[in-house]
Amino acid sequence: MTTMTRTTAASLLAMMLAAPVMAQTTITGVRDVNDRIDDINEVVDEDFARSEDAARFGNPETRPGLTGSASIGYSGKTGNNESQELSAGVRLSYTQGNFVQTLGAALDFAEDQDRKTKEDILAVYDANLYFDQSLYGFVLARIEADGLANTAGDVRRDAFLGFGPGYRVINTPDMTWRLQAGIGVSYLEDGLRNSVTETGYLAASRFYYRINDGIFLTNDTDILSSDAALRVNNDLGVNFRVTDAVSTRISYVTEYNDSRAIRSDNKLGVSLVFGF
Structure with a gap:
């Protein structure tokens, strides 16, 4: 041979x-x-991603003009039971000088035995106008729709629109801190078409401190106040780079809502990644 x-x-x-x-x-x-x-792996990656911030050290650089991506997926099943699912998503970004806009949308539809089981639409819009390296203005918008909501306990429409200024208080290689605040309007509609519209006030803080070459701390705070409730989310995290192959993140997340019987929910998270 x-x-x-x-x-x-x-x-x-x-x-x-x-x-x-x-x-x-x-x-x-x-x-x-x-x-x-x-x-x-995805859960751990998402935990580490919470410590990332594209706008940490300055206005994020984006490619001028229109950029984006889109995806769509479909599956159908026949045999003992018949079902089909359709999902689609799109993310677009448009940059014109110092004005940056992003739009994201997702669609989820499903049927089981010729009966609709899911009809969800979600969309978010984010715009930032950068006056200089410290001062900027922002617009935030979000809408979630459930086409199958038909009871008072279901949410048919949930939307929010807010805007305001932001400012970088500290911006050094070892420490950054920026604040933003604004006013917004929220809209909530149940499955019986009953709706509530209210004005809310929002504030946010993003803090970063590099302790040394292998350790840095982040603290992200978001506040939304309205007639219905005061909501505060705080995410405190410490990232350790033990070696080039070992990284650790310890986080403590608090979600506060004064309209609940137990106002605070707290979660401790520890993520460890080995590479070899």
Whole structure:
């Protein structure tokens, strides 16, 4: 047998052995385990991402003009039960000089046995006008819609629009702190078409402090006050880079709402990433 023949035979054998393994990952449950590992990695990545801030050291740089991305997914099932799901998402950004706008939207529709089980629409809008490296103005808008809401306990429409100024109080390589405050209007409609509109006041703080080359601290605070309730969310986190291959984040998140019987919910999180 020549070298080329042996190589070809080995390649064919490898393909024959590999094909059944790939085909069996779903039915044997191997894919479920791998998907679960991916889910864990995603949760940890999201925890670390909370410490990131594109506007931490100055106005974020964006490409002039229109940029963005979109995705769509569909699945349908027949047999013992019939169902179908459709999901779509889009994120757009438009930059013109010192004026930056972003728009994001997501759609989720589902049917099971010819009965609608999901009809959700979500959209957010964010605009920033940068006057200089310290002072800027912002606009925030959000809407969530549930097309299947039909009871007083369901939320059919939930929307918010707010605007105001922001200012960078401190901006050094080791410490940054910026504040923003504004006024907004919220709209809430239940499944019976009963609605409530109220004025709210919002404030936010973003603080960063680098202790040394391997440790930094972040503290993000968001406040929304209205006739219905005072809501405060605070996310305190410390990131450690133990080595080039080991990173840790410890966070403490507090969610306060004075309209609840138990006003505060607190969560301690510890995330550890190894690379080797």
